[in-house]
Amino acid sequence: MMHMPKVASYAAAATSGVAANLILGASSLYWKRLAAIAPSTLLGYRIVVSLASLSLVMLLWGDSAACVQG
């Protein structure tokens, strides 16, 4: 039997899953905006900035991120 909060949490999870893929799919347009920079340079920045962002996220929400992962 499904209760309302359950349906809402399902919908939230499904929206997250769709959003993750939508963002990735549309991210081509983002890189296109940065076409003035060489792709290899962009790659270099993506690595370094991702590391910085991940460190920040894991530092701030370390526990909650782990919680989401179960």
Place this chain on the structure above:
Amino acid sequence: MRARLNQRNVLIHGSAAVLVVLNWGTFIWASINGHVAESGLGYLIAPFIAIGTGAFILGDRMSVLRRCLLFIIALCVLVLILRSAELDHWVYLTIGLTWGSYACLKKLTSLDAFDGLFCETVVLSALLPVLLMLLPSLTMQLPPALPGISLALLALCGFISVMPLWLFAKAASALPLSVMGIFQFVLPTTQLIVALWFYHQPISANTILCFSAIWLALLLIVGEPFLHRFLFCAKGQIVKRFDVVVVGLGIMGAASLWQLAHPGLRVLGIEAGGPTHAKGSSHGGTRIFRRAYWEGEAYLPLLNLAHTGWERLQSSSDKRLLVPAGGVFIGPRASDIVAGSLRTARTGNIAHESWDAAELGRRLPQFSASHDMQAVFEPGAYAIAAEDARLHMLSEAVDRQAQLCFGSSVQALHSSNGGICLDLSSGQQIQADAVIVTAGPWIANALLPELRAYLTPKRVPIYWFAPRKGCEYAFTADNFPVFLYECKDGSLLYGIPSGASQEAGVKIGFHNRQQLPSDPDSAAPAIDATLIRQISSYVSAILPDLSPQPSRGKWCFYTMSGDESFLLGESQRHAGVYYASACSGHGFKFATGIGALLSSMAQKQALQIDITPFHPSRFGR
């Protein structure tokens, strides 16, 4: 996380880093140079690469339908290469191969998505300066007249990597795997729309045709279980109906089946492995039963229920299933082990003796303990011949007309026609009025994802130590009890005398050290030399008459909950599905009690004891 960074994980994430850089680089190049249809196509074929790699390299089982679909996809890719001259073929091949292999590698690691990507970006950031030196064309220099908006956008590029990862993890924690599969369509489809709408990329009819064919093939793969259900369950072609089905025949499942089985009830037990497989938590020769439970008085009613069950089991067997060795719990005076055991023994009126270090030295000279240590002795504690007991339960259940099925896993549970439908990996379908799920570290994978947030499966080593020459008799169950020993640094060891089962030597392990979060489907690594050195140093300090080097070591699984207590209840998602999990390394002794409770739940009978202390609602989520 440091504990999980063993050689194996470093190798996995080192390889994954190479895949990440190839994937990201190709994607950025394609986005800038207008080859977005190709990158979308790459993500569309990636699941097939993952399935193919899984089947050919990791030996995953594959249905005939999957084989056919895999062949069709390969054919489509061939047609694309031969007939779609407008495409840059290397783009989708690279993206498909890197993303598919990446997904495969991720199955092998024990790190979560965040820790994994963190490792990979660390590796790549460390390699970046080397590459910058080696390749003069590679530069981190930005063009001079870059507008501010571009700089601001560039600063957000970490967001593009982290945000989807976070969203995806959020979805994965709440949704079953079958639903997660549907998301695989969103990314390639979005890419195709972006290519046509924003890039006005010229795409031939051949490409659209192949894209659609692959899309449909993926739909069939994702929909295979649903299709199966539609064809069989919906038409009522259910292979068999049962009153109660028990999924997972470790000790909890075996005990449930043993309690349930009687000739008037149609009962089936399903186990994915063989009768004595050693991949989970219930294998091996012996376990401890004790009731002066330092973990708390809250366990007393369940312990008493379990004790009655074990005695009943023993009375039905000619084999020695319970080995009356007594139990001693040693630690510093104020430790949980000593104070907690005393408290529970007094509350529960359990026969016990309280010893100081001198008395311990007289009664059990095998132990080395400093003068400030204390001990609680429980004469009624015993060792359980674990595997014999479990097999005896199964055998008794079969005698009472239960059916057993080994080598078939339950892939999905769904409510149908007032009952529960189970899809087996063998292709069979089973309908049941009630289902008991006791699948240990696998419980939250496909069956009860609602429990995923509460559970962390961990690999834990167990060791066997041979007595030194001449000391053999000092460590048999006649002369040596089951024990817990809390050291001054908080390390807690447990042990079981030799001769309690066929296994040679005294079985010893850490209760609260050496726990490695692991995927139960990943291959067990060799036990690290540092772990062996660690246990050796403790054993030689507390039991000097044992050889300090273990004669043998083996992995076991602990399915841990946040408070190291159990999860017992009815599924919120499927009425009539009952579960027990999170034995957290101390559940075995409770099996006869938990089996009795699950059996009552499944038959809608009044419960023997109050189970609210073990309900997941205590976590307040």
